[in-house]
Amino acid sequence: MADARARSVAREVAHGVPAEAAITVRGLRMNYGTTEVLRGVDLTARRGEVVALLGPNGAGKTTTVEILEGFRARSAGEVDVLGTDPARGDERWRSRIGVVMQSWRDHAAWKVRDLVDHFGRFHAPYAEPGRPRPYDTDELLASLGLEEQSHKRLRTLSGGQRRRVDVALGLVGRPELLFLDEPTTGLDPQARRDFHELVHRLTDEDDTTVLLTTHDLAEAEKLADRVLILAGGRIVADGSADRLSSLVGMQSEVTWSVGGVRHVHATDNPARYVAGLYREHGDAVTDLKVLRPSLEEVYLDLVQRSESGDADRAAAEFAEEIR
Numbered sequence: 316m317a318d319a320r321a322r323s324v325a326r327e328v329a330h331g332v333p334a335e336a337a338i339t340v341r342g343l344r345m346n347y348g349t350t351e352v353l354r355g356v357d358l359t360a361r362r363g364e365v366v367a368l369l370g371p372n373g374a375g376k377t378t379t380v381e382i383l384e385g386f387r388a389r390s391a392g393e394v395d396v397l398g399t400d401p402a403r404g405d406e407r408w409r410s411r412i413g414v415v416m417q418s419w420r421d422h423a424a425w426k427v428r429d430l431v432d433h434f435g436r437f438h439a440p441y442a443e444p445g446r447p448r449p450y451d452t453d454e455l456l457a458s459l460g461l462e463e464q465s466h467k468r469l470r471t472l473s474g475g476q477r478r479r480v481d482v483a484l485g486l487v488g489r490p491e492l493l494f495l496d497e498p499t500t501g502l503d504p505q506a507r508r509d510f511h512e513l514v515h516r517l518t519d520e521d522d523t524t525v526l527l528t529t530h531d532l533a534e535a536e537k538l539a540d541r542v543l544i545l546a547g548g549r550i551v552a553d554g555s556a557d558r559l560s561s562l563v564g565m566q567s568e569v570t571w572s573v574g575g576v577r578h579v580h581a582t583d584n585p586a587r588y589v590a591g592l593y594r595e596h597g598d599a600v601t602d603l604k605v606l607r608p609s610l611e612e613v614y615l616d617l618v619q620r621s622e623s624g625d626a627d628r629a630a631a632e633f634a635e636e637i638r
């Protein structure tokens with residue numbers, strides 16, 4: 316049975332390889348000394364797609380992203396990022412990639428505009444038809460709400476303003492592929508919302524591919540076309556947030572009242588159930604509410620299953636469920 320499940324994962328992987336992939340990873344392994352952090356990670360990101368990589372603390376998200384960025388050497392596996400093995404990426408390849416890491420704390424004495432402008436110049440020789448590089452510094456700062464800070468030194472900024480500068484530095488080269496490692500940590504709700512709109516704009520207007528790590532599941536649900544869950548050294552789930560929420564055996568809860576009496580019913584198909592309710596009771600149905608399982612519940616369930624010792628089985632069971 317376990318073999319059949321493993322084969323179904325393999326089929327999923329074999330058929331899931333898109334022609335226009337920005338990232339393709341097969342059998343990625345990473346050991347730190349004797350500690351095995353990644354134990355055969357397979358993942359893809361198609362061009363123009365926003366992919367969220369989720370997983371508990373220490374799961375290996377940053378390690379994975381750093382390998383894809385070419386900042387860390389892997390122990391084994393095949394990795395292709397924009398047609399190149401990141402271990403051999405040259406300057407031109409690097410200029411096509413944007414990186415927003417977890418909290419840079421250097422360049423404190425630089426002024427915001429000067430730093431972003433300086434980073435932008437690095438990208439100028441790599442401009443391409445239809446993809447002028449870099450972004451206009453002032454336009455970029457304005458789109459990130461940093462106009463007022465543009466002549467301030469980085470050390471005088473608040474944490475959230477500093478984070479926006481990190482994002483500006485990741486974006487200034489108008490990347491084809493953008494890595495965002497916990498991009499909205501420390502941003503206030505307005506800045507967070509502005510950032511989400513910016514990501515939508517980037518993918519809509521520039522067809523940018525985005526790989527983002529986050530612990531904010533609502534953010535993943537809002538931004539990502541596809542969610543990957545990394546746990547136990549493997550990708551244990553891969554699908555849209557909606558698709559994931561409809562899996563792992565969780566049901567939606569429908570609550571309603573008829574004649575002042577409240578009812579609750581759990582169902583796999585809330586749309587059909589609600590239609591049935593209206594057929595039976597018509598306008599007598601009041602206070603109708605449908606609670607779908609959230610990505611958070613699905614996530615916790617999958618991570619728990621993976622961490623209870625058998626990530627391979629959790630991945631195989633997941634693949635079986637989405638077949």
Ligand SMILES: Nc1ncnc2c1ncn2[C@@H]1O[C@H](COP(=O)(O)OP(=O)(O)OP(=O)(O)O)[C@@H](O)[C@H]1O
Nearest residue numbers: 347348350352370371372373374375376377378379
């Ligand atoms: N340079 C290193 N040397 C040794 N071990 C490391 C190194 N970097 C990371 N690790 C270990 O590898 C594991 C994965 O770390 P990583 O930072 O990739 O996880 P993460 O999923 O990004 O975690 P978080 O959500 O906390 O940011 C952790 O157990 C960490 O302690």
